[in-house]
Amino acid sequence: MASILEQKLKNKKTEISDIDRRVQTEQITPTVKEKKSIGDIIQTISTQYRRELTDSTIDRKELDQKIEKTIRAEIEKLPVDYEKKRRLEKLAIQNIIGLGPLQQYLDNPAITEIVVQRYDNIVVEIKGKIRSVKACFSDEEALQNVINRILQPIGRAVNLSTPRVDARLEDGSRVCATIPPISPHGATLTIRKFNNSMMVASKYLELNSISQEMLDFLEKCVKGKVSIFVSGGTGTGKTTFLNMLSSFLPEDELLITIEDTLELQLKQKNVRALETREIKNANMDSIDMSALVKASLRMRPDRIIVGETRDGAVVSLLSAMSTGHEGSMSTGHANSPENLVNVRIPTMMEMDKDSSYSERAKALMIAEAIQLIVQLRRLPNGRRVTSHICSVEGIGKDGKVMLKNIFVYDYQKDQFIYTGYYPEKIAKHLEMNGVDMPEE
Known part of the structure; x- marks a missing residue:
């Protein structure tokens, strides 16, 4: 019994x-x-x-x-x-x-981004690919309640007077939320999750995102104070790549990072982090990227690392790169290296209300300040690759900035290829800073 x-x-x-x-x-x-x-x-x-x-x-x-x-x-x-x-x-x-149907995706480390297009339409990004999920909110009100629950701990909210909010959560994740009337079909929510585990160089090799030769070259360039721009479209991993490059920075230099949202994870001991502040309050001033770049010049940095340059702040950054802050780095949105130096950066320079430059003056400033461009691309299968590493060679007869490919990615062969071009200007710059780069 x-x-x-x-x-x-x-x-x-x-x-x-x-x-x-x-x-x-x-x-x-x-x-x-x-x-x-x-x-x-x-x-x-x-x-x-x-x-x-x-x-x-x-x-x-x-x-x-x-x-x-x-x-x-x-x-x-x-x-x-x-x-x-x-x-x-x-x-x-x-x-x-919790956060309703989103909680399981926030808890899943394989998911890097969550996009709520409508209360009944949610997609997530896994390994660079967007996938639809079955989960959904019960109605519009439930979605808006979750949005405000996400924003409440950081003292923000979405409402009729503030129908769009960009914010950073306590864990570093970035949030963008909208409600009607600016999104007439209902509230939307995008969460780009913060990755606590820094992508190290070996991980890029493991994922076949870069070759060992390219990585060795970039390491020399960072240590030898070459000014670098990382370029790419949305979701190509520009900030993550910049983070990886920062691991090559010397321990004894004074570094300042400037970002809209703190994402960089520099491991060096002498790092000061600055973050922009957007305020819609008559009693407080907004602090934009340009103001922080200008302020950083008076803070005795050896290098300035700007998370992403997207407006007139590029003028101050280019000036810094040209006047004693060599080896500074940043990222920018562009479809190609040529698009970055001949379209995107000149357009951003126009956004600086305190300056006015001719097309030739813009090209000269860019060619003098930036020495190397790293282009990132996301392939149709979600894999991210380093498609170009280019040296900036000066101004051509047409008044455009000239570039020379040092390394490229061959899409047909799925290989990273050294073009055979030896960047003498960069080699001399490295030599002056105590870094040897033999021609072979």
Whole structure:
């Protein structure tokens, strides 16, 4: 008799364990009845914790634990079986404490970006490829509630007076959210997750994103104070690549990083990080990229590392590169190296309201300041490659900046190729800074 009871207890434990595992791992779409139950629980929590939920001084982690305990107590009162209770518990916690259907994707390290195009249309990026997912929000209100829950800890919100918000979360992830009227079909949310594990050089080799020869050359250029621009389209990994290049920077130099959103993870000890500030408040000034670049020149840096140059701040950066801050680096949006130096940067220079340059003057400034361009590209299969490494050779007869390819990626052969061009100007610059680059 005892053995039969023991077997029943064992079977029951196994059944409960299977239910727990299934509920935790599967994506749950709530039924109509479950939605009503969750709505009632949300109402109870909102009433019980009204003061705490609006008090920014309260420890959120401690409050979440109290709310989670209350959720479990409320669910245990319901006349439903064990599996339904666990389903309701997961859904309620996701919707009240977590971020609803997005929580599982935020917890998945393989997912690098989450894009909510509408409350019922969510896609994610995995290994550079966009994939649709089954998860969705129950309605527009649920999506807007999650957006504000994401923004609340950093003191931001989306509303009619501020229908678009760009923000950085505590973990470094970047968030862009919009609501009607600027997105008339409903709220949108984009989360670019912050990667805590820095992409090291060996990882680029492992992923076949660059060759060893290219990497060795870039390491010499960084150590030898060659001024570098990393160029590429959206999602090509420009900031991540700049982060990798920064690992070659000497320990004894004074470095300043300037970003809209802090993403660079320089490991050197002498690093000061500056971040822009966008304020829509009459009592506070906005601090843009240009102001920070100008301020950094008075802070005695050996090099300035700008996360991304996208406006008139490029004028100050080019001036810095030309006047004692050689070896500075930045990234820029462009489809090719030629597009960067002959279209994108000249256009950004026009955005500097305090300056006016002729086309030739712009080209001269660019050719004098930038010595090397690294172009990144994302292939159709999601793989990112270093498609070009070019040296800036001066101004041509047509008044355009001249470039010479040193390394290129051959798409047909899927190979990285050295063109045979030896950049003498860069070699001399390296030699002056104590770095040897033999012609062979």
